[in-house]
Amino acid sequence: MMIPVELKINGKDYSLNVKPNELLLNVLRERLNLLGAKYGCGIGECGACTVLLNGKAVLSCLILAASVSGQEITTIEGISENNKLHPLQEAFIEEGAIQCGFCTPGMVMTAKALLDENPEPGYDEIKEAIRGNLCRCTGYVNIVKAIKSGSKKLKERRKE
Ligand code: FES
Ligand code: FES
Structure with missing residues (x-):
C-alpha cells in the first residue's frame, strides 16, 4: 500500500507516494537526492539527520514521511540564498x-x-x-x- 504525500521542501512542492513505514530521511536522501541530512545512528541519538519541520529542528530518521504530509521541510540545501552561503x-x-x-x-x-x-x-x-x-x-x-x-x-x- 502506498500513501500519497504532499511536501513543501526548501520552498518547492513535491507530490509523492510513500510506503507507510518510509522515513522522511530516506525520502529526502533516496528519492529526492537531498543528501545533506545524514544517516548516522537511525535511532534518534546523533542529530546527523536534523532538518527543520515548520521551522523546528527535528530528527528525520524518526519521522514517517506519511505523517508530515502538507507540512514544510527545510534541509541544509535550502538555507543558502542567491548562491550565497547562509x-x-x-x-x-x-x-x-x-x-x-x-x-x-x-x-x-x-x-x-x-x-x-x-x-x-x-x-x-x-x-x-x-x-x-x-x-x-x-x-x-x-x-x-x-x-x-x-x-x-x-x-x-x-x-x-
Ligand atoms: S540518524 Fe542519528 S538521530 Fe537521526
Ligand atoms: S563528526 Fe566530524 S566534524 Fe563533526
Whole structure:
C-alpha cells in the first residue's frame, strides 16, 4: 500500500507516494537526492539527520514521511540564498568548526532553528540547543564559537 504525500521542501512542492513505514530521511536522501541530512545512528541519538519541520529542528530518521504530509521541510540545501552561503555556514567554515563534516548539516540546522527563535543566544543556550547533535571530530568549542559568530553575522545582515 502506498500513501500519497504532499511536501513543501526548501520552498518547492513535491507530490509523492510513500510506503507507510518510509522515513522522511530516506525520502529526502533516496528519492529526492537531498543528501545533506545524514544517516548516522537511525535511532534518534546523533542529530546527523536534523532538518527543520515548520521551522523546528527535528530528527528525520524518526519521522514517517506519511505523517508530515502538507507540512514544510527545510534541509541544509535550502538555507543558502542567491548562491550565497547562509551566515551560519560561513561562520562554521571561518571558525574551523568542520572536520569530517558528517555532523555539520545537522549541527547547522539545529543552530538555525535556535537563532530563528533566539537571535542572540548565550554560550550556555547554544550548548543546550546542540546537546543532541554529536560530533566525533571537533570537540565542540569551535562549533559553539561558530554559532555565536553566525548570530553576530545575522544581526549585521538584519541592519543592512
Ligand atoms: S540518524 Fe537521526 S538521530 Fe542519528
Ligand atoms: S566534524 Fe566530524 S563528526 Fe563533526
